[in-house]
Amino acid sequence: MLSSLGAAPKMVDWQGRGYFAYPGGLATPAGTEGGQLPQAGDHIGWLDALSRAKHGDFSLLPRLVGLGGADPHPVMRRLCAELLGDAGPASVVDTIAARLATEDVGFERTLAWGAVLTRRGKLADMPIVLAAFERVATFSDAEMLPVHLSGCLETGYELCDHQAYDSLQHYRQAVLDRCAALAEGFGTDQICVCGGELLGVVGLARRMLQRLREPCFPFELRRRFECATGIDCSSFYREGVFRPAQAVAILQGFIESPHASRFESGVRYFWGHRIPDQVADDG
Numbered sequence: 001m002l003s004s005l006g007a008a009p010k011m012v013d014w015q016g017r018g019y020f021a022y023p024g025g026l027a028t029p030a031g032t033e034g035g036q037l038p039q040a041g042d043h044i045g046w047l048d049a050l051s052r053a054k055h056g057d058f059s060l061l062p063r064l065v066g067l068g069g070a071d072p073h074p075v076m077r078r079l080c081a082e083l084l085g086d087a088g089p090a091s092v093v094d095t096i097a098a099r100l101a102t103e104d105v106g107f108e109r110t111l112a113w114g115a116v117l118t119r120r121g122k123l124a125d126m127p128i129v130l131a132a133f134e135r136v137a138t139f140s141d142a143e144m145l146p147v148h149l150s151g152c153l154e155t156g157y158e159l160c161d162h163q164a165y166d167s168l169q170h171y172r173q174a175v176l177d178r179c180a181a182l183a184e185g186f187g188t189d190q191i192c193v194c195g196g197e198l199l200g201v202v203g204l205a206r207r208m209l210q211r212l213r214e215p216c217f218p219f220e221l222r223r224r225f226e227c228a229t230g231i232d233c234s235s236f237y238r239e240g241v242f243r244p245a246q247a248v249a250i251l252q253g254f255i256e257s258p259h260a261s262r263f264e265s266g267v268r269y270f271w272g273h274r275i276p277d278q279v280a281d282d283g
Contacts (some may be wrong), residue, residue: 009043009075009076009079010126011075011079012079012082014219014220014222014223015145015219015236015240015242016234016237017232017239018162018222018223018232018233019050019054019227020154020234021052022051030239033221041071042067042076043059043063043076043079045063045250046062046064046076046079046083047078049061049063049064049083049274050083050087051073051234053083053228053271053273054271055259055273056273058088058270058275058276059089059280061083061087061089061090061092061279062086062089062092062279064080064084064227065080065084065095065096065196066090067122068130069251069266070159071194074108074185077108078115081113081115081116082111082119082174083223084096084116084119085116085118085119085120085272086119086223086227086270087227088116088275089277089279090275090277090278091274091277091278093117093122093159094121096116096117097117097122097125097128099113100113100114100129101128101131101132104135106198107136107142110132110135110136110142111136111141111142112147113132114129114132114133114143114145114148117129118145118148118149119148119150120192121192121193122190122191122192122193123152123179123188123189123190123192126149126179127175127176129145129148129149130149130172130175132145133146133162134168134172137162137168140237143162146160146162146171149175151194152193152194152195153178153182153193153196154178154195154196155207157199158174159174159175159178160221177195182196186198191266191268194224194258195207198265199265199266200263200264200266201229201263201269202260202263204221204224204225204228204252205251205255205260205267207221208221208222208251209248209252211246212244217237217242217244222236222247225251227271228230228263229259229263229272230252230270230272231269231270233247233250235250236250249265
């Protein structure tokens with residue numbers, strides 16, 4: 001967050017307080033605009049969008065697509081991409097998918113928007129992310145996109161590393177084959193998936209309990225669960241060290257609670273609120 005109006009934004013700490021580190025939106029105090037860094041106003045806009053989304057108002061999310069103009073602060077770009085993936089209405093994310101599929105948006109935006117699409121997890125978008133990755137595969141940081149694709153399409157790690165394949169073409173075919181298999185199994189590619197299964201909060205909690213038996217629990221799973229439910233999972237970690245007993249208590253408590261029955265399979269949620277397909281920007 002911003003420690004002051006002139007400070008640089010920082011990434012959300014998913015081994016710390018996550019979005020709970022941002023208790024509410026901020027209004028720009030009168031007379032302070034001239035003393036702000038260029039990204040300060042963008043960060044306040046991001047905070048307001050986050051605060052409203054926590055209360056079920058997604059009207060500011062469309063603004064995050066273009067926040068920061070042509071050359072945004074790199075951390076702001078990532079913050080916006082993360083929140084759009086977590087809470088972006090379908091129409092907003094569909095616009096990003098269309099642009100990523102048809103425009104040369106540059107390396108940094110390719111990574112950011114690829115992350116948006118994989119955080120939503122719509123099966124039909126995965127070939128778009130794959131094609132975008134192929135365009136930037138020679139850049140070292142591009143390796144994050146196969147990791148995101150794997151997180152959507154499988155429970156294992158076969159698709160995590162494209163370099164494990166004989167060629168990029170073989171990797172491409174493996175991803176497309178997996179997409180086709182899932183589409184055939186579900187009867188459509190117009191669904192959201194996570195871990196190769198239909199997106200679902202209860203299913204995610206159960207997979208997280210299973211994943212606790214393996215080493216190196218990924219904080220990405222904590223992020224997905226916390227964003228969907230609004231349940232504070234900060235106790236999963238203490239000073240960056242994962243605490244499985246705390247995770248078990250929270251996840252098992254959720255699964256056994258009446259609260260879990262509110263979450264429908266195949267539906268995206270943010271802070272317990274169903275994310276709408278469309279939303280009108282309030283101005």
